[in-house]
Amino acid sequence: MVNELTVVVLAAGGGTRMKSKTMKVLHPIGGRTMVGHVLAAVQEVGPDRVVAVVGHQRDEVGAHIRSLVPDVVLAVQETQDGTGHAVRVAVEAAGTTSGTVLVAAGDTPLLRGESLRAFAEDHAASGRAVSILTGVVADPHGYGRIVRDPDGLVAAIVEEKDADDEQRAIREINSGILAFDATFLVDALPRLTNDNAKGEYYLTDTVGLARTAGLAVGAHVLDDVRQTEGANDRVQLADLGRELNRRILERWMRDGVTVMDPATTWVDADVVLAPDVTLLPGTQLLGATVVAEDAVVGPDTTLQDCEVGEGARVVRTHAQLAVIGAGANVGPFSYLRPGTRLGAGGKIGAFVETKNADIGDGAKVPHLSYVGDAEVGEGTNIGAGTIVANYDGVDKHRTTVGRHARTGANNTFVAPVTIGDGASTAGGTVVRRDVPPGALAVSAGTQRNLEHWVFARRAGTAQADAAERALGAAGAAGAGESGGGTSGGRDVSHGGRGGVGQTDDGGGES
Ligand code: UD1
Ligand code: CA
Secondary structure (H helix, E strand, O other), X not given: OOOOEEEEEEEOOOOHHHOOOOXXXXXXXXXXXXXXXXXXXXXXXOOOEEEEEEEOEHHHHHHHHHHHOOOOEEEXXXXXXXXXXXXXXXXXXXXXXXXXXXXXXXXXXXXOHHHHHHHHHHHHHHOXXXXXXXXXXXXXXXXXXXXXXXOOOEEEEEOHHHOOHHHHOOOEEEEEEEEEEHHHHHHHHHHXXXXXXXXXXXXXXXXXXXXXOOOOEEEEEOOOHHHHXXXXXXXHHHHHHHHHHHHHHHHHHHOOOEEOOHHHOEEOOOOEEOOOOEXXXXXXXXXXXXEOOXXXXXXXXXXXXXXXXXXXEEOOEEEEOOEEOOOOEXXXXXXXXXXXXXXXXXXXXXXXXXXXXXXXXXXXEEEXXXXXXXXXXXXXXXXXXXXXXXXXXXXXXXXXXXOOOEOEOOOEEEOOEEEOOOOEEOOOOEEOOOEOOOOEEOOOOOOOEEEOHHHHHOOOOHHHHHHHHHHOHHHHOOOEEEOOOOXXXXXXXXXXXXXXXXXXXXXOOO
């Protein structure tokens, strides 16, 4: 391990090329901010101290960094006078005088903890004053070039603007991640000058100071250079985002997840997937989403901070902060808002919106409904087109539906209201009063049929012709009215199973 490790994360720059009111390091990528990825990698190395240098928008950036690393030392760099100046501010704020100082930039979201650790360990074991994490790139433009002496030792790092043509041709670059012997660094930083093309204090000039003092300087080449790539503008941000996603998906596929179409599947860095999960095209798994074994998600589904149980099926769904039980079915075209909990084997079906709703094991809301601020007991079936009217215009109220209830199609539950265990409601019921266990609630008015109405009011139309054909010429004489009883065998208020207007799907699809 590395003895007494201080990590400095540079995050003071303005990031003007993002052309954004949001600071560069706070831009999201793969479900974290850019600096969030760097800090996660840094934490994996187990540093004794983390110092973040903030400048532009220091309040937002500092608060964000502190939320991720509560014991971080925030060092304020009033003016951005260069990386050497930034590290000096950091070292002074932390009071570091011994051990190893590892410097990283806050905008390299692909950086892995294991790479950082290998670099820090290599540096500590080498006894060098300065170690540079370098990479060989196809296009070194903009980077500091690693100039080696005839023995292959690092002689200097020359910045793009200060380089001659020969130096510009060098493809080995400074990643921006360096490790120092703290004693050397503390002595060297005040001796840096800003006598260069940018008029800045370059951290990289410590290399020359070490060499002059006869101290060892070395490079640690990282093969996977993309890990040290920064995003300076939104084009690079998107490019790194796609690469990060590609890497995340590759890792999950190697761990046993089927990803049918990696090009249209997006999985954030903090998502956790079990083996034999299947992700279908157009799926986005965001935030802290967790998906259990054998679940199938997609196509065209976005889950943010959701939990999906074993063997569940989630089709064309948008969900946030929802818990979907084992073996449950969701979708297509479902919208699960925060606080939705669907029990094992339950169903939230097509064109259903839920919010703050606890839908029990085996309970079903199969079609065209809104269920908000509600509890639905196990085994209950909610009829098609049910609206839970949870909001009276001022306050939200709760609705409770008991276990194994059967509620009718096109119901409105006017909260606060309770429907008891084993109760039923008829089609079209507006439930305003509690329904006792086992009762049938009916609120729709009695149906009236105005017989032969079509002949009086729509004579000569196709509608009237159709009625005439059905009734026969004899039946088409004179209009009349009948009540809800029996009349001519065409009364719609028939009895028998289903007569209360429910849409019980009987355990299968309906
Ligand atoms: C720096 C290196 C260069 C390296 C490149 C890798 C120096 C002099 N040059 O160049 O060798 O190849 O990174 O990307 O170190 N920052 C501050 N305060 C400052 C200046 C910078 O916090 O006063 C931060 C920036 O926000 C950024 C990082 O330090 O996160 C690097 O600074 P930047 O100005 O981008 O350096 P480069 O010119 O890219
Ligand atoms: Ca840069």
